[in-house]
Amino acid sequence: MKKTLFGTNTANHLVHMRLIWKFTNHRTCQFCEKPYRIELVAERLTGKSTPGFTSAAMQWGVECEPMARSAYETETGLIVTEVGFVDHPTIAMAGASPDGLVGDDGLIEIKCPETKTHIETLTSKKAPSKYIPQMQWQMACTGRQWVDFVSFDPRLPEHLMLEIIRVDRDQSLIDQYSEAVSIFLAEVSKTVELLNSRSSKC
DSSP states (O other), X not given: OOOOBOOTTSOHHHHHHHHTTOBOGGGGGGTTOHHHHHHHHHHHHHSOOOOOOOOHHXXXXXXXXXXXXXXXXXXXXXXXXXXXXXXXXXXXXXXEOXXXXXXXXXXXXXXXXXXXXXXXXXXXXXXXGGGHHHHHHHHHHHOOSEEEEEEEOTTSOGGGSEEEEEEEOOXXXXXXXXXXXXXXXXXXXXXXXXXXXXGGGO
């Protein structure tokens, strides 16, 4: 199974260019939404990515991720290998960017949410349902068998900072997502071809 991996030492612009035009795991929940389809069409036609919005909460998550990764490694004794973009093995123009590889079969997905959201995860002992498609898609792209969902909040007392929840591969869900993504990307390609065909009629 061939995979394209870009490590964290690869130039940022190279990883960035690989993400343009492609369906990624961060948009898994949006594969049926027209705005994302049009966004990908625009990226393919212009060769430029759509500028994203970074909120204060999102920036907090980016800044805390290294601490969360270190806390996970300390708690579990496992080593996380950071990785960039991973192409889907069979679906062209699709892939995922997991937060890290764990051992031979695992992945890690790190979230550093608002404190109230972290507490909800602490009490429920379940990964928020909105992240399940994202994690299953990561497993589809990497061939991995599980994801450790990590919720981390360094603002809390030390014994409450970290919660780790194992999410196993669900092939039934993966098959559903794969079919939906294939249909979605076919629609993107069709729209691009339709727009490009207008030049021959002028």
